[in-house]
Amino acid sequence: MVPGESERSRGGDLLRVAIDAGPLFDPPTGIGRYATELIRELPAAGVEVQPYAVTLRGSAPELEVARWRVPARAMQFAWRRLDRPSINRLVPGAEIVHGTNFVLPALGGLAGVVTVHDLSFFRDDTFPGGDRLRELVPWSIGRAGAVVVPTQAIKDEVADRYALAEDRIHVTHEGVSLEFFGAAPLSALALGRMGIPGPFILAVGTIEPRKNLRRLLNAWDKIRSELDGWRLVIAGPRGWGEDLPETDAVMLLGWVGDETLPGLLAAADVFCYPSLYEGFGLPPLEAMATGTAAVVGRYGAAPEVLGDAAHLVDPLEVDDLAEGLLRLATDGSGRRDLELKGRAQAARYTWTATARATVEAYKAAIA
Structure with missing residues (x-):
């Protein structure tokens, strides 16, 4: 049109x-x-x-x-x-x-x-x-x-x-755009070609200080020994600020196009958005629409937008972030509960x- x-x-x-x-x-x-x-x-x-x-x-x-x-x-x-x-x-x-x-x-x-x-x-x-x-x-x-x-x-x-x-x-x-609802997860073959061999936590966002990715890496360091075979995958373009340090079992995908993003979100076992500040925060809702449970920083707009359909954490506290990620990664029942709540919450927008x-x-x- x-x-x-x-x-x-x-x-x-x-x-x-x-x-x-x-x-x-x-x-x-x-x-x-x-x-x-x-x-x-x-x-x-x-x-x-x-x-x-x-x-x-x-x-x-x-x-x-x-x-x-x-x-x-x-x-x-x-x-x-x-x-x-x-x-x-x-x-x-x-x-x-x-x-x-x-x-x-x-x-x-x-x-x-x-x-x-x-x-x-x-x-x-x-x-x-x-x-x-x-x-x-x-x-x-x-x-x-x-x-x-x-x-x-x-x-x-x-x-x-x-x-x-x-x-x-x-x-x-x-x-939330319709293509995120009911998106088919990327196949194991497609994930393997991207270098993602097993279960993974996905973070999406421009690599810049406000997205709080360094604290996410610190949180990952605290829990990765308890998540054998898991990866932390960060998808997003280079923004500004210092480069992220190399960290074991962490993959930096760079920018992911709209044709791939819904399937990648749907394939993730846990989604993480540890941002310090957002006016709305669309990526968590997009992840929730695909059926992936989310751990999200408690920025000012997060409770208003996400309600109780995501696990909110203090983005300034590495231990709180690490605990939230470990809980969703290891608690299948709690993760499924948030998956159901998340889809319903995303459908409101x-x-x-x-x-x-x-x-x-x-x-x-x-x-």
Whole structure:
């Protein structure tokens, strides 16, 4: 379906939204998945989607995108300092602009909605360049008719940090893509070709300090002698910070594509997500959707999103993390209980619901 097409498109009552598709041009991330799924689901919710991107590099071959081929940072500097060029020159006819990745462009009089996924850019363990977002996010929020966040936990943070009225902030939980539900586990042959010969604990995430993978390695060191034949497998692209040290019975797979990830999650015996901070935390839900029990760091949004369907641990305590992993690896009954709870919890989150909640934010922005 071409973005913007729907059964209602002939009725003239669609909301015309220019939506930032820039995250689709970057290496795959959770924000990229968010933007992709919104663009896919919004037409059925009564939105004429007009994707745009301001980026010099990359491509999104499956999507027709209005694009300015300039460095995003240079354009953001011009928007911030000069409030131009306005985005309606790139996407004429839109009535709302949705910045899906923290930043609104120069609006040229259009209504604006901005998604603030988290406030990680205030943390010391986040990506370099966070100071740029410390300027751009409040500037974007100040011009937005509505602010979208993924959880109540982040709504509370944003309201407190920016002294923002709560009725301007809209919680739109993220969703779990259908391909994770009922995914067939990768075969023993496929796992063997990846170098995974037996039972394994799987962690998924960019290799950077906030993902807390060094403590995971320390926890693994404490328990691996009790898990004969097991491996710890870490799947994720190189981010920033120091490289992870070589550790016995640990495999670094690097980035795993969407065509392989559901089967890998389904094949894992235990999933681990020891992150220190997340705005939502999609990987645990994706693992739970495939039927794999999860050990997850108790970051602020985790209880809200996961409930009692995952084993939550203190991500700062290596012993707590090690105990949680060992418990799920060795307690088949407890693991099966979480597998059942996990599938049910993951099923509560759909991108269709995300799109519908986002439309309510659009309506508030133009009210």
